[in-house]
Amino acid sequence: MSPASRQIALINVSHTFTHYSLLILATACLGMVVQEPGRFGIEYGPILALGTAMFVLYGALSLPMGWLAERFGRRGMMATYFFGAGGAMALAGLADGPWTLGAALAVMGAFSAIYHPIGTAMLVEAAGEKVGRAVGLNGVFGNVGVALAPVVTAAIAAGIGWRWGFILPGLACMSVGVLWLREAPLDLSGRVGGGKPFPAIPAAVVRRAVTVLLAIALGSGFVFNAFTLLLPKLMQERLATSPDLLPVVGVLAFGATLFGGVTQFTVGRLLDRTTLKRVFVPLALVQMPAMLALAFMDGWVVLPLSALLAAAIFGQVTVNETMTARYVAPALRAKLYSIRFFIGFLGAAAASPMVGTLYDLSGNMALPLLVLSVFGGLTLVCALFFPDREEELRPELWARASPAPAE
Numbered sequence: 453m454s455p456a457s458r459q460i461a462l463i464n465v466s467h468t469f470t471h472y473s474l475l476i477l478a479t480a481c482l483g484m485v486v487q488e489p490g491r492f493g494i495e496y497g498p499i500l501a502l503g504t505a506m507f508v509l510y511g512a513l514s515l516p517m518g519w520l521a522e523r524f525g526r527r528g529m530m531a532t533y534f535f536g537a538g539g540a541m542a543l544a545g546l547a548d549g550p551w552t553l554g555a556a557l558a559v560m561g562a563f564s565a566i567y568h569p570i571g572t573a574m575l576v577e578a579a580g581e582k583v584g585r586a587v588g589l590n591g592v593f594g595n596v597g598v599a600l601a602p603v604v605t606a607a608i609a610a611g612i613g614w615r616w617g618f619i620l621p622g623l624a625c626m627s628v629g630v631l632w633l634r635e636a637p638l639d640l641s642g643r644v645g646g647g648k649p650f651p652a653i654p655a656a657v658v659r660r661a662v663t664v665l666l667a668i669a670l671g672s673g674f675v676f677n678a679f680t681l682l683l684p685k686l687m688q689e690r691l692a693t694s695p696d697l698l699p700v701v702g703v704l705a706f707g708a709t710l711f712g713g714v715t716q717f718t719v720g721r722l723l724d725r726t727t728l729k730r731v732f733v734p735l736a737l738v739q740m741p742a743m744l745a746l747a748f749m750d751g752w753v754v755l756p757l758s759a760l761l762a763a764a765i766f767g768q769v770t771v772n773e774t775m776t777a778r779y780v781a782p783a784l785r786a787k788l789y790s791i792r793f794f795i796g797f798l799g800a801a802a803a804s805p806m807v808g809t810l811y812d813l814s815g816n817m818a819l820p821l822l823v824l825s826v827f828g829g830l831t832l833v834c835a836l837f838f839p840d841r842e843e844e845l846r847p848e849l850w851a852r853a854s855p856a857p858a859e
Contacts, residue, residue: 455636460586462632463571464593466533469625470567471680472597472604473541473560474510477503478681479602480617482688483609492550496685497808502554504804506561507677511797513565518787521570527637529570534629536563541622545615565797569790576777576785587777588720591770595716598766602684650781651843651850660839661779662788665772666795668834671827672772673796675739676765678803678824683758686746686817690754715763719770728778729840732771736835738764739828747821768831778844 481499484492492499521529540560547553575590605617722731742761749757772792780788810820843849 467594468597471594472601475601479605479684480614483614497812500808505558507801510561515794517569518790533566538622538625545618568793587773588717591716651847664838669796670799674799677800715767716770719767729838732835735764735767736832743825747818
């Protein structure tokens, strides 16, 4: 494996840790209410809400990361991510009460804010002409983290206690940080598109693409986070109601999210062959009806429905990240990724209290899913508004392109 391939692999692995760490609490809280009810309480909603500051900082601090990378270097920023997020994860497992747990999670969210603006920009620059495939594969790594979080956390919580569900992945994250530091510094930017200059895209087309990108960022961040947070509880509610079945809950959630994660690789390969809109619209069409169906369905049909919805939501992430690579020049990507992830993660921050509050109000997952279905409808509107240009696949045609006609 070449030095460049090793660095890209470590960037992909860091994506796994980022999403894994943010979802530990969603399953660990199911063990906390049984193992330490006197310390953390017995209510699902208030414990889940302890992650609110984590998601707020995860989103808010993504905004300055592009500027910080210019000042301190991307390699150093990524090293800070590994040791900061990993150390905070381990500290969360040592928390002696709700306030210290919330504080440790907040610190973890702050360091996790580094990954997406910096890691994604590094990955896209290294991808050359196969941006869709690279982003899709990176998405698979991220969603393997999403899929593993409930099943591994549930198994650890049931076997040796919920605290180790935070400590062990924290130590693993820092170990990968050691590998990162052992790699020689490597500049991947010279590999962009095989040295081809970025095309001059008409300003009207760029404005339209960026408008959709930023408009959908808030809603997609909210939907992605809310769905991944509520999934373990949904599986417990509809399929495995006994506390003794906590590992089963994790396995069911793992199966649904893994299907969605693998879909991202397929979506990435499609994006190297067709325009963004032609992939975006079918994925958006699935979301609202699938959410409405999940709100009212019970029994084993919930599992394939959840897998279908995960595929649509996770596949859309690959589309969104490829938008920036296709329509924004390399020099501006890290900063736009910072803005986009800042907006998206603000939406993600609202997901934790929303899911907890709506669950407490209704006593089940139907109401949170109905709220999410509204956002699924807004996603479809954004998909329909996005430009559909063959120049995406043949950038040399942008030189003679005129502003996009109404579609």
